[in-house]
Amino acid sequence: MDSRATRAGRQPFHWQTAIGYKTRDKIVVRGYDLNALAGNVSFPEMAYLVWRGELPPAPHGRMLDAILVSMAEHAFSPSSAASRLVTSGGVPLHVGVAGGLLALGSLHGTADRPAALFKDAAARMKRENLTPDEIGRRVAGEARRAGQRLPGFHHPQHIRDPRTARLLELSDAWEISGAHVAVARAIEAATEEFWGRRIYLNGPGAVGAICADMGFDSELIKGIFLLSRTVSLVAHTYEEAHRERGWRGSEHTPVVQPLDLSLQGPEFYDGPPDRTLPRDRRGGGE
Amino acid sequence: MDSRATRAGRQPFHWQTAIGYKTRDKIVVRGYDLNALAGNVSFPEMAYLVWRGELPPAPHGRMLDAILVSMAEHAFSPSSAASRLVTSGGVPLHVGVAGGLLALGSLHGTADRPAALFKDAAARMKRENLTPDEIGRRVAGEARRAGQRLPGFHHPQHIRDPRTARLLELSDAWEISGAHVAVARAIEAATEEFWGRRIYLNGPGAVGAICADMGFDSELIKGIFLLSRTVSLVAHTYEEAHRERGWRGSEHTPVVQPLDLSLQGPEFYDGPPDRTLPRDRRGGGE
Amino acid sequence: MDSRATRAGRQPFHWQTAIGYKTRDKIVVRGYDLNALAGNVSFPEMAYLVWRGELPPAPHGRMLDAILVSMAEHAFSPSSAASRLVTSGGVPLHVGVAGGLLALGSLHGTADRPAALFKDAAARMKRENLTPDEIGRRVAGEARRAGQRLPGFHHPQHIRDPRTARLLELSDAWEISGAHVAVARAIEAATEEFWGRRIYLNGPGAVGAICADMGFDSELIKGIFLLSRTVSLVAHTYEEAHRERGWRGSEHTPVVQPLDLSLQGPEFYDGPPDRTLPRDRRGGGE
Amino acid sequence: MDSRATRAGRQPFHWQTAIGYKTRDKIVVRGYDLNALAGNVSFPEMAYLVWRGELPPAPHGRMLDAILVSMAEHAFSPSSAASRLVTSGGVPLHVGVAGGLLALGSLHGTADRPAALFKDAAARMKRENLTPDEIGRRVAGEARRAGQRLPGFHHPQHIRDPRTARLLELSDAWEISGAHVAVARAIEAATEEFWGRRIYLNGPGAVGAICADMGFDSELIKGIFLLSRTVSLVAHTYEEAHRERGWRGSEHTPVVQPLDLSLQGPEFYDGPPDRTLPRDRRGGGE
Numbered sequence A, B, C, D: 001m002d003s004r005a006t007r008a009g010r011q012p013f014h015w016q017t018a019i020g021y022k023t024r025d026k027i028v029v030r031g032y033d034l035n036a037l038a039g040n041v042s043f044p045e046m047a048y049l050v051w052r053g054e055l056p057p058a059p060h061g062r063m064l065d066a067i068l069v070s071m072a073e074h075a076f077s078p079s080s081a082a083s084r085l086v087t088s089g090g091v092p093l094h095v096g097v098a099g100g101l102l103a104l105g106s107l108h109g110t111a112d113r114p115a116a117l118f119k120d121a122a123a124r125m126k127r128e129n130l131t132p133d134e135i136g137r138r139v140a141g142e143a144r145r146a147g148q149r150l151p152g153f154h155h156p157q158h159i160r161d162p163r164t165a166r167l168l169e170l171s172d173a174w175e176i177s178g179a180h181v182a183v184a185r186a187i188e189a190a191t192e193e194f195w196g197r198r199i200y201l202n203g204p205g206a207v208g209a210i211c212a213d214m215g216f217d218s219e220l221i222k223g224i225f226l227l228s229r230t231v232s233l234v235a236h237t238y239e240e241a242h243r244e245r246g247w248r249g250s251e252h253t254p255v256v257q258p259l260d261l262s263l264q265g266p267e268f269y270d271g272p273p274d275r276t277l278p279r280d281r282r283g284g285g286e
Helices: A004-007 A044-052 A060-071 A078-088 A093-102 A112-127 A133-145 A162-173 A179-194 A203-213 A218-243 B003-006 B042-052 B058-071 B078-088 B095-104 B112-127 B132-146 B162-173 B179-195 B203-213 B218-243 C002-008 C043-050 C058-070 C078-088 C092-104 C110-126 C131-147 C162-173 C179-195 C203-213 C218-243 D002-008 D043-052 D059-071 D079-087 D093-102 D112-127 D132-145 D162-173 D179-195 D203-213 D218-243
Strands: A018-023 A027-029 A256-258 B020-022 B027-029 B256-258 C020-022 C027-029 C257-259 D020-022 D027-031 D257-260
Touching: A044 A060, A044 A218, A044 B042, A044 B218, A044 C203, A060 A203, A060 A218, A060 B042, A078 A218, A078 C078, A078 C092, A093 A218, A093 B095, A093 B218, A093 C078, A112 A133, A112 A203, A112 A218, A112 B256, A133 A179, A162 A179, A179 A203, A203 A218, A203 B058, A218 B042, A218 B095, A218 B218, A256 C218, B003 B095, B042 B058, B042 B218, B058 B162, B058 B203, B058 B218, B058 D203, B078 B095, B078 B218, B078 D093, B095 D079, B095 D093, B112 B132, B112 B179, B112 B203, B132 B179, B132 D132, B162 B179, B162 B203, B162 D027, B179 B203, B203 B218, B256 C058, B256 C257, B256 D079, C043 C058, C043 C218, C043 D043, C043 D059, C043 D218, C058 C203, C058 C218, C058 D043, C058 D132, C058 D162, C078 C092, C078 C218, C092 C218, C092 D203, C092 D218, C110 C131, C110 C179, C110 C203, C110 C218, C131 C179, C162 C179, C162 C203, C179 C203, C179 D002, C203 C218, C203 D112, C218 D043, D043 D059, D043 D218, D059 D203, D079 D093, D079 D218, D093 D218, D112 D179, D112 D203, D112 D218, D132 D179, D162 D179, D162 D203, D179 D203, D203 D218
Parallel strands: none
Antiparallel strands: A018 A027, A256 C257, B020 B027, B256 D257, C020 C027, D020 D027
């Protein structure tokens, strides 16, 4: 190494990081001893710290927690189906999970894209001194005239995504909703004028708006989705490995992989029947 | 499809799942409406529910939370380095994260393997009516004589992994520690006799023992590690993408990727200086 | 670096490799200048050289070429379906290809497993001084009694895999077939006695036997399959990206992904009609 | 399924493909029986057929063969290093290979990007009725003024990539070089005027120009690179698994992963010494 350093006249490359470091005796994350964090901060707060460098304000930690819960499972989709197909080839758990993650591209799990839209719109609202309604009408109208979809709006399976109302309710209750949520709502309202029917803000759209109000960079909003959906991919990979036979489909057991919503309903579900949360669980976030 | 169904004389394959289902109007996970969960259960509790079908007892939820925090970041390792190298090739965030996840194989992030060891040992302890000390001495002695490593013991970088004591402290305080933690401790104690020095239970080993006492299947313990470490992989991928130049290493900027512990110490860290948790954060788990 | 080297008393780790090296002026692979190889050796010969360190005898190069062609495309399977699902999430080409590769685990594309079986059997035949027929009957009989499948035998979709006869024909013509092919044939013949019907050697089984006769390590036989099938995964990823709409399946366009053989027949194929090779292409290998 | 089809009023989604199909008795690829292809067409010709639907003219088949050889191995890079790091975590061969493939993003293995540049330039040359020299000066001058790099030019490790001359020599000899190669050469020549020194066409740049002259879509040119480099990734994954110890780096064996060119030279290579091709191999392509 000496000769090399001499030859090049400078130190070899090393990664420089602001995330953390470890020594023989401790692990330090963003300045905090890891052992002081474990047991004292929640896992969502830990993610916030690792990603952004500071612990979140308490309402932001709770909101991030609720978002991670809300996006954690959505039955069959390209990612869970990819995890299952990869798993059917005979692989360890972590490979099935990674296979599913690969599907979370620019068309799947895209809370980052509506966040970018709402950030642009909120900045323009401020710059041009507009009201939310005014910017909402401009954004919706311009998209309609250009024949473009609005990222974060419409859900082909739900039409009106049930997750949206719940997330916005929490965001309002915890006083997180700000300019980005306002813009998102205004765009939704304005769709009626330009499409002739309401195009609803979907779950990832709500996540994008709320996380923008929490100051998240758009790429890290994608990271939130990846972390959340990893829960689902572990479950689908595990279930596939334990319940299905692996890849030896035969003439006698046709293998048609159903991604159709109509094949994902209660008739193909055999888990616990519908039930309500224990009383002591309810109301925490309401 | 009619003709096909007729031809084959049976229904086409579809995945049957116990995880959840969705309809136009709701998303149901293990029987619960997703909207009732968001805001009312923590993300670790949600993972427990999605994976195991039931919400955890409160101490188990808190313990899982602490474990997820404790394994979430460990500076440079094959997985974070793989994420960074993949990212240097010019890929979206989710691809860098998946690239790192692929490295979490049988030699990296292996809380599942010590869990399997402790489960075998605890079952044998019961079957043969032994005390923890007796089974600990048998397991350690047999491994030593066979020239085998004990999964979950020793950490090459820390020697005595700092995470272990903290995790066991919480597990004891929350009355989770049972037969598997007892066996793990007994094996550690017995190493002194057979190796001539103490071989310490490491962090993943502690996770394996505690999760076994919480009734987790070994494969799902791997899932816990995958979920936890996804936090780190998002951070390293994001930092690499924003801080490094991508793959155009040149003669003039030698690229030596440092995985040596000595290159991971404070001298290459430029995040916040060491600091303590705000007072109102401390004591929660202690 | 000086202080570090001093502190540790030894050189930092570096990968040592026997595959090749590069300098400012040349790229050397297994001792050969890359530019002397390009245009003078075929791509299958290059793969053989990179993997095994020497150029193959000419018949081995041709046989490897034929094997790579024979395994390059097999319509829908877990790997091509995984590539398509990953692609439907909106990712670059190389990510779709990698997603499909992940599915090529221990149950898919497994020429390495029959190779291991034939190597064990051939070694035992020699050790115990048996004829191929004798070892074939022992292997088949033992598997049947133990209730085990024989890796490399039976194809659920073809029953009698059409690729097998062609590959063995070439292997015989080019005088490659040796002890491993003999054992594979003998095991197939013996299945009639123990199963009451012939269980045919399948395509990957033939690949395993022939490659074992060419002296390939079993793991590299898996490498052959990975290289070959990459052709298919590029094609399916590319077709999916250009032909399908991406992940926005709707109520109005049900998405059922068909892996059933009956959905892979001519009625869902719209490429060129069946045709024969130009005359000047025929006979090369026959 | 009947009820579902009825409910929706149309057939369920299925993938429609022009690549091939299989029945119980045969496998058909782009209209040809797979068995007629094996032994009669080369693997590069097969890739061409699977990707583009037709067998290539003979010189195109040979050129594609030479390109696949030329890009098959390039010592350490983000992709081979990622394969090795993933492998060090303890995974099967195909997972190490896929991990390396993930790194082949927009900054690594990018013959597709220069191809796009040359296609644009060639189209403009024709449209504006320019000579190659004229379009070369315009493209180089515009890039220089805009402060942009030219994709396919300059190689940080080689400066003048040794592969370029060999590939262009073959492309000329086989009369493949056309407008795109002419444009690539003209741009290179024009760099002297605008940068004050010659910026050389690199290997992937040459591949891009030649493949454009063979009529390849840019994305499929990326596919060529992926197929070629899979050879390398299998070799590095295999060598890592058999030669290194896996992820248990210790205080006593510092792990510095060297990607510096100076650590990739002959002093860290222990394969066969430099040698020349056997006489009967030489001249084939020269």
